[in-house]
Amino acid sequence: MALSKLDNLYRYVILDHSSHPHNFGTLEHADEQIELNNPTCGDVITxxxxxxxxxxxxxxxxxxGCSISTASASMMTDVIIGKTKDEALALAKEFFLLVQDKIEPNEAHLGEAVVLNGVAKFPARIKCATLAWKALERAITQDEQEKGEKQADSSHEGEIL
Incomplete structure (x- = not known):
């Protein structure tokens, strides 16, 4: 009985984030931007x-996207604001393990996103839950790669190649 009440609470949190997503919209001046899609179900996130x-x-x-994809993006944005890139990447890795049921939920780290650990029971929905987190990971790593390329280019300034 108690478990079904807990499941209902989790469903409510997911539906609330899906219906009233936090941080939904666009930034006037974004330092990083990436668009990803989940071709298996049609979810698209920028x-x-x-x-x-x-x-x-x-x-x-x-x-x-579906309710799980939207809720996950909403929860993720709540968690990463105020974090460094390295901290955000660590949270993404923790989330990936969580939705595969490889670690115990840690609300102190992932906030309300821990309720998505239930998708481990539905492997087809894991891609929905992780889409926003993959976008975060790619946005950060592509930025680091671009900076590395710019540094390599500038180290050759004035040289004849």
Whole structure:
């Protein structure tokens, strides 16, 4: 009986984030932006990040998707604001393990996103839950790669190649 009440609470949290997503919209000035889609179900997300001194100051998402995809994006943006890129990447990795039921939920780290650990019972929905987190991971790693390329290019300034 208690378990079904807990399941209902989790469903409510997911439906609330899906119906009233936090940080939904676009940023006027985004430092990072990426669009990802889940071709198996049609979910599409555009994630935008505004950074200041290596810290995520704002995060917004737009697009369309199922309730799990939208709720996950809403919960993710809540969790990553105020985190460094490294902290955000660590949270994404933790979330990936959570939805595969490989670790215990840690609400202190992932906030309300821990309620999505139930998707482990539905493998087809894991991609829905992880889409926003994959977008976060790619936005951060593509930024780091681009900076590495720019540094490599600038180290050759003035050289004849």
């Amino acid at each position: 994630l935008q990040l505004a950074m200041e001194d290596g810290v995520i100051k704002q995060a917004k998402f737009s697009g369309h």
